[in-house]
Each structure stands twice: as structure tokens, then as C-alpha cells.
Amino acid sequence: MGLVGGALVVLAVIIFVIAGIRTSIEARDMFTKLCAAGLTAFVGIQALVNIGGITRALPMTGITLPFVSHGGFSLITSFAMLGMLMAFSHRNAYDARAVARIEREPEPSIDFGGSPMSTAMPANNVDVASVSDRGLSEKRPLNEDSFLADADRGIFVVADGVGGADAGEVASQTAVDVLNDAFRTKITDGEDVEDLMELAIQRANSSIHQMASENPRFSMMATTVVALHLDGHRATIGHVGDSRLYRLSPDGNLHRETEDHSIVEEEVRAGRMTPEQAANHPSKNVISRALGAEATVEADMKVIEVEDGSAFLLCTDGITRHLGDNELRELLTEWPNTERSVRGNEGALLSARR
Numbered sequence: 001m002g003l004v005g006g007a008l009v010v011l012a013v014i015i016f017v018i019a020g021i022r023t024s025i026e027a028r029d030m031f032t033k034l035c036a037a038g039l040t041a042f043v044g045i046q047a048l049v050n051i052g053g054i055t056r057a058l059p060m061t062g063i064t065l066p067f068v069s070h071g072g073f074s075l076i077t078s079f080a081m082l083g084m085l086m087a088f089s090h091r092n093a094y095d096a097r098a099v100a101r102i103e104r105e106p107e108p109s110i111d112f113g114g115s116p117m118s119t120a121m122p123a124n125n126v127d128v129a130s131v132s133d134r135g136l137s138e139k140r141p142l143n144e145d146s147f148l149a150d151a152d153r154g155i156f157v158v159a160d161g162v163g164g165a166d167a168g169e170v171a172s173q174t175a176v177d178v179l180n181d182a183f184r185t186k187i188t189d190g191e192d193v194e195d196l197m198e199l200a201i202q203r204a205n206s207s208i209h210q211m212a213s214e215n216p217r218f219s220m221m222a223t224t225v226v227a228l229h230l231d232g233h234r235a236t237i238g239h240v241g242d243s244r245l246y247r248l249s250p251d252g253n254l255h256r257e258t259e260d261h262s263i264v265e266e267e268v269r270a271g272r273m274t275p276e277q278a279a280n281h282p283s284k285n286v287i288s289r290a291l292g293a294e295a296t297v298e299a300d301m302k303v304i305e306v307e308d309g310s311a312f313l314l315c316t317d318g319i320t321r322h323l324g325d326n327e328l329r330e331l332l333t334e335w336p337n338t339e340r341s342v343r344g345n346e347g348a349l350l351s352a353r354r
Contacts (some may be wrong), residue, residue, distance in 0.1 A: 017044045126151040126230060130350040144168030145316055146176045147350050154230040155183040158350050160243050160316035162290070163212075163221030171208050171223035175291055178204035179227055193229050193236045194301050201225060201238055201291070201299040208292030222290040226258060226314050230354060235312070238301045241290050242317045248332045250309035254325055258300065260317075261289035285317065311353040319349050 020040025024033050128149045144161035146169065159175040161168030182200035187193055204225070212218045224241025237245055242260040249255065259265065263286045267273035278284060291297060311332045323331065332351060 016040070020044070125354055126154065127353045128156070128351065144172055145318075146172035147314075148176045148180050149350055149352070150180075150183075151352070153183050153186055155179065156228040156230075156312070156314055156350055156352050157225065158243055158314040158316060159223045159225045159291075160241070160318070161221065161223040163218065167212075167218045167221035168223065170211070170218060171221040171292055172225075174208050174211070175201075175204040175223050175225045178207060179225075183229065187229075187231060193231065193234075194238075194303055197227055197229060197236055197238045198299050198301050201227070201240060202297065205240075205291040205297040206295070209295055212292055222292040224287065224316070225291055228312055228314060228352065230306075230312075230352065233305055233307070234303060235306045236301075236303050238299050240297055240299050241287050244313075244315055244317075244320055246313040246315075246328055246332075247304075247306065248311040248313070248329065250307050252329070252333075254329045254332075256325075257302065257304070260287075261300075262287045285321075306354070308354065311351065314350040314352075316349075 017040055020036060024036035024040065128151050130147055130149050144163075146157075146159045146161065148155060148157040150156070157176050157179050159172035161170070161172030163171060179197070179200050182196055182203075187196075208221065208223065212221050224239075224243040226239040226241075226243040226245050227237070228245060229236040235247075237257055239245065239258045240261060242262045242265070243258075244260070245257045247255045247257050259269070263283045264273060264278035264281045266288060268275055268278050273281070289297060313328060313332055315328075320328075331349075332353075
């Protein structure tokens with residue numbers, strides 16, 4: 001190979017290892033970090049042992065022999081591992097662009113969430129109506145719900161905060177703020193909306209958890225979130241907690257597109273509890289997943305194709321505790337008179353019809 005060729009090989013290995021370490025550090029989840037670190041270590045050691053074996057600098061023992069290339073299979077394996085590292089690196093690059101997009105300064109002209117309101121507006125073939133009410137119960141003197149409805153950008157969010165005092169409102173507003181910033185500009189062709197929304201939800205979780213950790217006043221705060229992005233006939237949905245998203249198809253059928261992250265709902269899905277038992281269970285309002293409760297959170301994501309004439313309903317559990325599926329269907333059918341049906345019930349409701 002010669003001295004020059006050997007030096008080039010060593011340089012290539014060093015560059016590869018540095019790139020692999022960087023990929024591992026920049027990965028957003030622990031699985032990717034471990035995979036990138038493991039692949040980098042294996043390929044790096046394999047290259048080092050091969051070079052050492054050729055130059056006779058390393059003895060071939062039971063430890064080093066497994067790393068030595070033997071035929072085409074080992075070569076194919078090495079290329080497969082390199083391909084996986086490149087995929088991880090590409091994902092990191094996209095995440096970096098998404099984070100930069102989320103961190104853009106918010107525009108002060110946009111007004112959303114935090115107060116009782118109702119709107120109906122056509123934009124980009126999407127009509128929107130929304131209402132939020134703290135309800136009649138004196139146990140909840142403040143409205144801790146927040147929402148975002150922007151038909152121009154096709155982004156709709158409902159968040160239900162908890163934590164007492166004004167902590168719940170801070171948590172829900174933070175979730176809405178982060179998603180609002182993530183979708184500040186319209187989505188470009190080829191941009192992964194599902195990945196962008198998931199990253200924004202995770203970033204909101206980190207922000208809320210950090211505030212709760214650093215400020216005793218907010219120590220118990222958390223929030224649910226359900227988000228919808230509409231782009232033509234494609235709907236991207238993400239949620240954490242027990243706030244729900246329903247879809248009313250043009251034929252009048254109501255579809256629930258989210259599954260509650262709550263103790264009783266998980267028992268029902270596991271077959272250990274019936275829906276009737278869950279409806280009257282003392283823990284029916286206890287959620288198993290929320291933004292800010294833990295340092296990390298798993299958001300449920302999905303992308304569906306929708307028809308013209310479809311309607312969407314994003315709502316908190318304060319709505320679904322009092323209104324059944326038939327009443328929700330009627331509510332969407334009565335469009336846009338949602339406010340009359342919801343006033344007096346604790347919760348937030350946002351409807352969008354394309």
C-alpha cells in the first residue's frame with residue numbers, strides 16, 4: 001500500500017470517527033446516540049485492527065481476529081453500518097434546521113389562547129371556530145387552557161394546563177407558544193411536518209420541565225397538548241395527555257383520531273377494564289403522560305389523508321367529560337354555533353372545517 005496510502009487510510013478513519021462521535025452527540029434521542037456510538041466504535045476498531053494486522057503492529061489474537069475483514073460479507077456489513085451512520089447524520093441535520101426554525105423570534109401581532117373567545121373565519125379554504133371556558137365550578141377559578149388557531153398556516157393547537165395558581169396557564173401557553181414558533185412560516189415542499197411537530201412538542205416539554213424544576217411556584221405544572229396541521233388533503237396530528245382530536249368525515253361519521261394517555265384508558269386498551277367501568281372509575285381524570293411532568297416525553301404522532309368537507313374537533317377533557325360522541329357529532333354538524341353548546345362547561349374546544 002505504501003506509506004502515503006497507509007497515511008490516507010488512517011486519516012480517513014480519523015475523519016470517520018470524528019464524524020461518528022459528532023453524530024452521536026448531536027442525536028436527539030438516546031437510541032440514536034447509542035447506535036451511532038456503537039457503529040462508530042465497531043467500524044473504527046475494525047479499521048484499526050486491519051491496519052495493525054497488515055503492518056504487523058498488532059498481534060492477531062482471539063480479541064482482534066473478530067474485527068478482521070473476511071470476504072465480501074464483512075465488507076457489505078461495513079457499508080451497511082456506514083449507511084446507518086449517514087442516515088443518523090441526515091436526521092440530525094434536519095433536526096438542527098427544525099430547531100433553528102422553532103427558535104425564531106415570535107411575532108407580537110399574533111394573539112391566541114388563554115381567554116374565552118369565539119371566532120369563525122375562512123382562510124385557505126379552512127373555517128375555524130373556537131371557544132374556551134373555565135366552567136361553573138369554583139374549584140377552578142382560572143382558565144388554564146390555551147389554544148392556537150391559524151388557518152393561514154394550517155396549524156391548530158389545544159392545551160390543558162394543570163398545576164394550580166397560574167402555573168397551569170403558563171404550562172399550556174408555553175406549549176402553544178413553542179408550536180406557534182415552529183410553524184411560524186408556511187411549510188415548504190419536502191419538509192417533514194410530522195418530524196417538525198414532534199420536535200416542537202418535545203422542546204415544549206423540556207421548557208416546561210425546566211421552568212418547573214427551577215421555580216418552586218411552578219413545581220407542579222404540566223399540560224396536555226393536541227395539535228393538528230392541515231396541508232391540502234394531508235393532516236398531521238400529534239398529542240400528549242387526554243386532550244382529544246375528532247374527525248367528522250363528509251359522510252357524517254365521527255372518528256376519534258387520538259388515544260388518551262390516562263390510567264383508565266390504558267386499562268381499557270389492555271382489556272383489564274370495560275369502558276363502562278372506566279367512565280365511573282375514581283382515577284378517570286388521572287393522566288399517565290403530560291408535557292413537563294418528566295424530562296422527556298413520548299408524543300403520539302400520525303399522518304392521515306382527509307377529504308374535502310372534513311371537520312376536525314380539538315378539545316380538552318373538560319368537554320369530553322360532559323359531551324358524548326353523538327353530542328360532539330351534533331356540535332360539529334351545527335357549525336359554526338359551537339359557543340352556545342360549550343359555554344358553562346370547563347374546557348377548550350377548537351373546530352376546523354376544510
